[in-house]
Amino acid sequence: MLSDKAKSEIQQLKARYPHPNSALLPALALAQKEHGWLSPEVLEEVAEVMGLSPAQVGSVASFYTMFNRRPVGKYLVQVCTNVACSLLGAEHIVEHLKRKLGINVGETTPDGLFTLLEVECLGSCGTAPVMQVNDTYYENLTAEKIDQILAELRRR
Amino acid sequence: MEVLVNVTIDGQQVSVRAGTTILDAAKQLGIPIPTFCYYAKLVGIGACRMCLVEVEKMRGLQTACTTKVQEGMVVRTNTPEVVQTRQGMLEFLLTNHPLDCPICDKGGECDLQDQVFQFGGTVSRYVEEKRHKAKAKPLGPFVMKDEERCILCRRCIRFLEEWPGDPELDAFERGRNTVVDTFYGRPLTSPFSGNVIDLCPVGALTSIPFRFKARSWELKRTPSICTLCGAGCNLTLDAKANRLLRAVGRENPDVNDEWLCDRGRFGQDYVRSDQRLTSPLIRKDGQLQPATWDEALAFAARRIQDIAQTANPDVVAAVGSARASNEANYLLQKWARAVVGTNNVDFAGRPADGFAPLSSVTAPLRAGVVVLLGVDPLGDAPMVDLWIRRAALTKGTRVVAIGPKRPVVSRYGVWLGCRPGTESAVLAALLHLLARDERVQAPAKADLAGWTKDYAPDRVAEATGVSVQALKQAADFLAAKGSPLVLYGGGADLSPVRDLLALLGGEAGYLAPKPNAWGALLMGVAPDRYPGGASVEDAKARDSFGKQWDARLSPRKGLALADMLAGCREGIVQAMLVVESDLVREHPAAAEALRTLRFLVVVDQFLTATAELADVVLPSAAPSETDGTFLNLAKRLQRAAQATYPPKGVRPAWRVIADLVDAAQGKDKKRGAESHWDYETAAEIWREITRGVPVCRECTYETIGTAGWQPESAAEKVKPVPFAVEYPVAPEGYPLTLAAGQALFPKATPARYSPALAPVLWGDVLLVHPKDAEGRGIKTGDAVRVASARGAVELKARLTDEVVPGCVWACLESVAALLEAPDKATHVKLSRS
Ligand code: SF4
Ligand code: SF4
Ligand code: FES
Ligand code: FES
Numbered sequence: 001m002l003s004d005k006a007k008s009e010i011q012q013l014k015a016r017y018p019h020p021n022s023a024l025l026p027a028l029a030l031a032q033k034e035h036g037w038l039s040p041e042v043l044e045e046v047a048e049v050m051g052l053s054p055a056q057v058g059s060v061a062s063f064y065t066m067f068n069r070r071p072v073g074k075y076l077v078q079v080c081t082n083v084a085c086s087l088l089g090a091e092h093i094v095e096h097l098k099r100k101l102g103i104n105v106g107e108t109t110p111d112g113l114f115t116l117l118e119v120e121c122l123g124s125c126g127t128a129p130v131m132q133v134n135d136t137y138y139e140n141l142t143a144e145k146i147d148q149i150l151a152e153l154r155r156r
Numbered sequence: 157m158e159v160l161v162n163v164t165i166d167g168q169q170v171s172v173r174a175g176t177t178i179l180d181a182a183k184q185l186g187i188p189i190p191t192f193c194y195y196a197k198l199v200g201i202g203a204c205r206m207c208l209v210e211v212e213k214m215r216g217l218q219t220a221c222t223t224k225v226q227e228g229m230v231v232r233t234n235t236p237e238v239v240q241t242r243q244g245m246l247e248f249l250l251t252n253h254p255l256d257c258p259i260c261d262k263g264g265e266c267d268l269q270d271q272v273f274q275f276g277g278t279v280s281r282y283v284e285e286k287r288h289k290a291k292a293k294p295l296g297p298f299v300m301k302d303e304e305r306c307i308l309c310r311r312c313i314r315f316l317e318e319w320p321g322d323p324e325l326d327a328f329e330r331g332r333n334t335v336v337d338t339f340y341g342r343p344l345t346s347p348f349s350g351n352v353i354d355l356c357p358v359g360a361l362t363s364i365p366f367r368f369k370a371r372s373w374e375l376k377r378t379p380s381i382c383t384l385c386g387a388g389c390n391l392t393l394d395a396k397a398n399r400l401l402r403a404v405g406r407e408n409p410d411v412n413d414e415w416l417c418d419r420g421r422f423g424q425d426y427v428r429s430d431q432r433l434t435s436p437l438i439r440k441d442g443q444l445q446p447a448t449w450d451e452a453l454a455f456a457a458r459r460i461q462d463i464a465q466t467a468n469p470d471v472v473a474a475v476g477s478a479r480a481s482n483e484a485n486y487l488l489q490k491w492a493r494a495v496v497g498t499n500n501v502d503f504a505g506r507p508a509d510g511f512a513p514l515s516s517v518t519a520p521l522r523a524g525v526v527v528l529l530g531v532d533p534l535g536d537a538p539m540v541d542l543w544i545r546r547a548a549l550t551k552g553t554r555v556v557a558i559g560p561k562r563p564v565v566s567r568y569g570v571w572l573g574c575r576p577g578t579e580s581a582v583l584a585a586l587l588h589l590l591a592r593d594e595r596v597q598a599p600a601k602a603d604l605a606g607w608t609k610d611y612a613p614d615r616v617a618e619a620t621g622v623s624v625q626a627l628k629q630a631a632d633f634l635a636a637k638g639s640p641l642v643l644y645g646g647g648a649d650l651s652p653v654r655d656l657l658a659l660l661g662g663e664a665g666y667l668a669p670k671p672n673a674w675g676a677l678l679m680g681v682a683p684d685r686y687p688g689g690a691s692v693e694d695a696k697a698r699d700s701f702g703k704q705w706d707a708r709l710s711p712r713k714g715l716a717l718a719d720m721l722a723g724c725r726e727g728i729v730q731a732m733l734v735v736e737s738d739l740v741r742e743h744p745a746a747a748e749a750l751r752t753l754r755f756l757v758v759v760d761q762f763l764t765a766t767a768e769l770a771d772v773v774l775p776s777a778a779p780s781e782t783d784g785t786f787l788n789l790a791k792r793l794q795r796a797a798q799a800t801y802p803p804k805g806v807r808p809a810w811r812v813i814a815d816l817v818d819a820a821q822g823k824d825k826k827r828g829a830e831s832h833w834d835y836e837t838a839a840e841i842w843r844e845i846t847r848g849v850p851v852c853r854e855c856t857y858e859t860i861g862t863a864g865w866q867p868e869s870a871a872e873k874v875k876p877v878p879f880a881v882e883y884p885v886a887p888e889g890y891p892l893t894l895a896a897g898q899a900l901f902p903k904a905t906p907a908r909y910s911p912a913l914a915p916v917l918w919g920d921v922l923l924v925h926p927k928d929a930e931g932r933g934i935k936t937g938d939a940v941r942v943a944s945a946r947g948a949v950e951l952k953a954r955l956t957d958e959v960v961p962g963c964v965w966a967c968l969e970s971v972a973a974l975l976e977a978p979d980k981a982t983h984v985k986l987s988r989s
Contacts, residue, residue: 053322
């Protein structure tokens with residue numbers, strides 16, 4: 001469950017805005033950082049601390065794709081499939097990842113290491129095709145590069 | 157100062173208050189602008205873009221519902237661009253709409269249908285597969301959701317947020333995937349959830365009990381009122397083929413605005429219960445058996461006459477009801493006084509001397525602090541609860557709840573949880589603090605500072621179980637906000653309440669839980685008062701009613717209900733006529749007393765626990781099956797109108813009483829023109845009532861109309877009075893105190909017979925504080941035995957901190973038999989059974 005530290009950080013966040021509700025996005029980000037994803041229980045706890053209803057918090061959490069409402073693997077692999085990346089073969093990148101990881105988009109490998117997602121423009125069109133793994137960008141992707149990245153991540 | 161601005165809409169000029177929206181200004185000119193998300197009683201959000209209009213000098217089209225007028229503004233609502241945009245908006249809505257109008261309950265009263273018909277194009281260019289979402293997903297027992305039909309106007313979301321303050325609905329996901337839902341599909345729990353059905357402009361939210369029962373245009377619609385509590389909310393009763401199928405809110409800003417609670421909206425179907433009595437019953441060989449009306453009436457009339465003649469008229473008693481109409485109550489007391497010759501008339505829940513009505517159901521809107529003195533409006537009068545919530549949300553009104561059980565609305569303030577019977581002491585501690593607070597300015601201050609010197613918070617805290625901190629917070633709310641509205645229940649001690657008003661002003665009122673407590677009292681259903689309130693000992697009044705009723709009236713005061721019941725056992729009362737009152741379920745010792753009667757007649761819609769004891773049972777019509785007037789908890793006179801005919805074999809209570817008189821006078825005897833019992837309609841009784849009751853003199857069914865009528869009431873000046881607090885002492889062996897109240901969905905008559913409420917009815921549950929459960933090995937769900945000196949009952953325990961330690965709480969109808977008096981907390985012991 002949400003740590004006391006997170007709860008008190010959320011309280012501090014609330015004080016930072018003219019309207020305390022504005023702290024909801026950073027509060028959710030904080031909760032996700034702590035838990036990896038936003039379970040119904042965590043959402044309820046955030047609601048409690050925020051003084052909002054679970055529905056209001058769930059609504060906001062579900063609006064933003066960067067909030068995970070299902071458990072994700074240790075590495076969240078997000079492949080851009082927007083225009084620039086698609087023109088440079090994002091489709092093949094996704095196919096390659098699916099084959100290598102043995103999962104479909106939206107799924108997590110049985111060992112809990114990788115979750116594969118397609119996302120919209122990551123704002124790095126100049127280095128397309130691009131994917132993001134947790135907080136790191138990997139650019140100018142090729143199949144070989146992906147193999148290296150996966151091997152590297154597995155080693156960690 | 158009001159600033160007016162001039163605007164031109166479609167070439168017409170109008171000046172309106174600054175801050176008015178284009179939509180409202182256009183309304184004043186009678187210019188229609190189509191809307192979806194706009195709703196006058198909800199905050200505007202400009203979400204649906206249906207109301208777009210052209211405004212000179214503004215780029216693009218503007219939403220009329222949120223754009224405020226400005227001086228010199230020129231608006232056009234029907235230019236080709238506007239017309240085309242509307243068509244476009246509607247075409248967009250329809251690409252995503254399932255168009256299942258033929259099987260949609262909203263068909264015929266759907267804003268989308270109407271507006272597409274009026275403003276839409278004729279063909280759709282969208283030929284692809286439509287998006288698909290959940291259909292027929294229940295959100296709790298009452299509301300059915302169809303996600304495909306939703307146009308995302310957010311009215312439902314906003315209502316729950318802005319009125320009851322229960323934000324249980326919201327929009328999830330985004331873009332074309334957006335759906336309105338509860339958190340992970342949980343059931344709606346707001347006591348006012350049904351309003352979203354009326355609010356939804358389309359068929360996305362429909363009523364589960366009403367689903368597929370009728371098309372809207374087949375319904376016969378009758379403006380009436382709800383009679384399931386004292387608020388008297390205005391509603392429309394919709395019937396098809398003489399079956400009452402649904403109730404929807406009807407606008408009345410002085411009562412319910414246009415909302416209903418779920419009890420009132422869904423509970424009206426009790427009239428269709430298969431447990432309705434449809435034939436008179438006579439006890440033969442110990443069993444109640446069907447009989448004809450002639451038989452039953454003649455038998456009842458003869459037996460009562462015999463008993464009265466062999467003894468004296470005062471062995472007969474009549475019990476009216478806060479559930480019955482004025483007309484029925486009036487005839488009942490007239491029967492007792494003019495036909496039998498006794499003043500033994502009373503009813504359960506009669507407002508005590510000194511009790512006052514609320515100034516209005518909406519009184520919380522004018523209060524700085526709402527003080528709940530041992531009452532929970534959510535059970536007693538849900539609409540008052542809604543107004544408290546609304547006041548808290550829009551005006552910052554605070555709630556100070558005093559009592560052993562925590563009301564939901566105390567979330568807007570503070571709960572002074574105290575042991576039952578110590579409410580006055582808690583109030584005394586508040587007075588102690590207020591009399592010493594410099595923010596309070598009142599001449600009574602000095603007196604009160606003296607009288608309350610023994611009630612310092614720490615001492616009271618110890619004696620009552622309330623916390624000092626909570627006391628201080630409550631006093632702070634009161635001192636800061638002033639103008640309290642004190643709501644009290646049956647057993648309240650009013651002296652400290654008067655003192656509070658003397659210090660802070662404001663008002664206090666009795667939260668009458670039944671629909672017609674004030675009416676029954678006004679009709680003279682009291683042992684010492686005639687209709688209109690004159691004393692039975694007043695010779696002039698006696699003379700005048702005697703003339704009007706053509707009878708010699710008894711000058712002796714009659715017995716009050718408690719004395720009647722006590723008198724049963726001693727033979728002081730031997731025969732009783734009870735009209736629409738389930739005494740056994742609401743009055744302690746009633747069962748025992750009624751069993752000892754020689755003769756009991758009960759008139760009611762159901763074979764209630766009381767009717768089961770009767771010698772003759774006469775089935776009566778529900779308020780929606782006859783006409784009648786009711787006086788709500790603010791003494792507002794309103795009409796309950798006939799929406800359906802009663803089931804075959806059932807008569808309105810007023811007619812049953814009149815028929816009883818006919819039967820007594822011999823049914824062959826042709827009624828003469830001068831007969832005082834020759835009523836064809838309830839309206840005739842009402843005309844007779846207005847002749848004897850001065851306050852109603854000007855009122856006819858026509859002038860009461862569908863809006864009701866409220867006499868002016870002058871605010872009284874309150875003088876402070878000293879008072880003494882007595883702390884209850886638990887007798888040996890009974891360590892806990894039992895408090896009884898009413899739930900939102902009580903198992904009381906008539907709600908207990910409603911099929912729609914059946915799944916949510918409050919069961920035979922006992923609320924127990926975990927501390928009290930611990931030592932006794934009680935867990936939630938356990939069967940427990942509660943016993944007072946009067947008896948014992950078995951209930952299901954529910955552990956909760958909603959009650960204070962040392963107190964257990966149950967619904968009145970489950971524990972009436974244990975209580976010392978209906979409104980009195982009673983010492984009990986508790987064990988696992
Ligand atoms: S369910 Fe009805 S009221 Fe709620 S957003 Fe959808 S259309 Fe509007
Ligand atoms: S608040 Fe009372 S009168 Fe109003 S709808 Fe509910 S039960 Fe009926
Ligand atoms: S399209 Fe892929 S990063 Fe912009
Ligand atoms: S009614 Fe104006 S935007 Fe919906």
